[in-house]
Amino acid sequence: MKILVCGGAGYIGSHLVRELSTQQGYEIIILDNLSKGHIKSIPKGIKFEKADIRDKTALERIFSKHKPDAVMHFCASISVGESVADPLGYYENNVAGTIYLLQVMKKYNVKYFIFSSTAAIFGNPKEVPIPDNARPEPINPYGDTKFVVEKILAWSENAYGLKYICLRYFNACGAHESGDIGEDHDPETHLIPLILQVALGQRESVSIFGDDYETKDGTCVRDYIHVTDLATAHIRALAYLIKENKSQSFNLGSGEGYTVKEVINAARNVTGHPIPDKVEDRRIGDPAILIAGSTRAEQILGWKRKYNTIERYGLQPYSSTFSWFLIGHWDQRGQ
């Protein structure tokens, strides 16, 4: 099967490409505008098309040239704070861009779609860990863009017979075990890379956005999931979709959460660096606690996290020129 991986040069997309390329039976074509993704993350021998999903002419050219059987869609703007400051840009890229992609899929009769959604669609959850069937109530534009797409997918199935899977995950983290790809955003806004930049001497301190939340130490709780575990969930979801021809949404979480202070402390233990922190105002749009259960993915997809304890720590250099990223942080149980 030919799989078009939109956003395949980005953080999660590039890890998916690594895993998918080890499986039999798939030919991969990467589409990426390289606005955030990295050309160096594309493995040799994988077809690559530089294009933006908002460019429908380019999409048509790529679909007519490669004739994909399925699309995996990772392209998105992903920062909560940025989405609050620029909602129009977020709806344009995340919603309008996805509509163009779906329109071209419909024209070329491509039926299968795997969508990167997020636990941010749930806003301030009423139940934690958030169950798969919780009612989405996003509280920031980023989460809302993803929820809007989920609704578009449901109506598109109803109207055109599209078959899709939404994977709702939260804080992707870690790096590939080879050490040559990992999280590399510019500018960086995510907690773990920012903490590690302090350890590397690239910044003075890390900001804590609010310490007056109703959590055990006052800082926000998030569910950190290793990027390779996310990649394997996508592969299982693709196989399920093709075999069962059934649309479905899955939470991909660990069922556990760590506060901002706990993550900083973990990095202090790993690096031996004092990692100074500075408490600042809350970041607008941040829910206090986001932890996702993944019962449905475990039961239906047979998915299980491989990186699942926080007891042991390590550091993985992934690029001699950029930075270091926590990986052993999610060490394999029992090893």
Ligand code: UDP
């Ligand atoms: N955070 C923080 N300082 C930073 C960046 C993030 O305190 O410099 C907090 C943020 O408020 C959230 C958590 O760390 O509670 C994870 O944020 P991140 O941006 O990494 O991911 P998000 O949860 O927004 O997807």
